[in-house]
Amino acid sequence: MKLNNEKFIATLDFNKYLESKGWYLKSVLNDIVGIWRSSRYPDSEILQPIDINLMDFSRRAEVLLSVLSETQDKKINEIVDEINEISNDIIRIRVIHNDVDNGTIPFNDGVELFVKAKELLVSAARSVVKVQKGFYGGKSPEIVTNYFDSLKLSQTEIGSYILKVASPIYQQDEDQSDHCDVPFGRIVSSRIIHSVLKLEKAVESFKKTNNHIHFEQVIGDGVGASLCSAIVGLSGQRRNRTVEISIQPSPYASDENLKSRVVTVPANDIPIIEHARDYYLNNYSAMNYELSGKVTKLDRDRDIDPDNGVITITETISGSKSKTRKVEVVLNDKMYDEAIKAHEKSEVMHFIGTLIVSGRKVRLSNIQKVTINSKIL
Structure with a gap:
């Protein structure tokens, strides 16, 4: 039986394992081999290969396993x-x-569970390399591909329904020779928890304010359409299951990166996460939306629509001092005339209505209230 990750044998984290079994490091030979002794097993010695480039690294690892097997009276497997x-x-x-x-x-839900679990891991891994608001597409970076090649599906567990994935903290082909920098696998494990916690926080804030800026603010934390889609899919076809994600760190490689190890997404948050997904894809609507800005364009074609005109408002997006977007607003004849005056005087107009975003097109409809300089029209 072969180790999933021989490289772990060469790490300082494996040293902790040997120490827990009663061994101590007596000396290191030319930065190639660590010599371990034990008062429990005075007739035995462990030679730990610490240079992963040794030609006979695998053979040395097998010898080490044999010594551990003999001293602990356990089978090698x-x-x-x-x-x-x-x-x-x-x-x-x-x-x-x-x-x-x-x-x-x-x-069908079981199949989707596996698909969306992968989507969750893809979102976390790729956001470590580069965050993205929409779906991740195209070829994955090599380090992400290597990460997925290293993952193992473990046996499912009973407890509602649990899917278990083993993520090696050291990848076989990852350059981790100094054993000090955080391995990519550990970064991804941490990222999963961090991103879902940030998403949940944004959801709670959105509930209180109905402001999409909370979703915008967490994009840099790895939250985007891919993560939201994964969470929504994990909740089942009926969107009625609570999703709990936890990380059990390797006991010999735990550090401060995984302070929070469990995050729960309640089923009643799923509709908002669906909405967040659509927001990240620029395909959503928002009722009672407050729009403010100056009129930058007037467009009234009486041959097409004699009773209405379309104005364009340049809006500064909430929470941003420099980011703007153009919003079309359909107004009746009277309000359109007022918009002409506001444009001539460079006055700010205020609207309340339903915002509809579809790709790059943004429109405010179902106008409920219009004011200019606090004057209600």
Whole structure:
């Protein structure tokens, strides 16, 4: 039986494992091999390969496993299983509802669970390299591809329904020779929790203010359409399951990167996360939207629509001092005449209506209130 990640043998984190088993580092030979002794096993010695470029690294690792097997009176495959487990972060994705309480899940939802779990990991991994508001597409960076090649699906667990993924903290082909920088796998594990926590915080703020700026502010934290789509899909076809995501760090490679290890997304937040997904894709509407700005364009074609005209308002997006967008507003004949006057005087107009965003087109409809300099029209 082979180690999933031989490179872990060469890390300082593996040293902690050996120390926990009663071994101590006596000396290091030419930065190539660590020599370990134990008062428990005075007749045995462990030679730990610490240079991953050694031609016979794999053979030396096998000899090390044999010594551990003999001294602990365990089969080699038991030692291998133990090391495989401690060299991984365990990512658990749990869906909670009474329809999965017995540890089974409807087939279609089960398939979607695996698909959306991958989408969640893709979102986290790719956002570490470069954040993106919309869906991630195209070829993944090499480090992300290598990360996915290293992942292992573990046996599912009962507890509502739990999907378990083993994420090696050290990848076989990752340059981690100094064992000091945080491995990419650990960064992704941390990113998952961080991004979903930020999404939940934005959802709570949106509930109170109905302002999309809260979604805009967390894009840099890895929150975007891909993450939202993954969470929505994990909640099931009926969008009725609570989603719980947890990270169990390797006990021999824990650090301050995973202070918060569990995050829960309640089922009643899913509709808002769907809305956030559409916002990130520029395809959403917002009722009772307050629009303010100066008229930058007037357009009235009496041959097409004699009773209405379209004006364009240049709006400064809430929470941003420099980011603007153009919003079309359809006005009746009387309000359009007032808009002409406001344009001539460079006055700011205020509207309340329904904002509809579709791609690059932004329009305010169902106008409920119009004011100029506090004067209601």
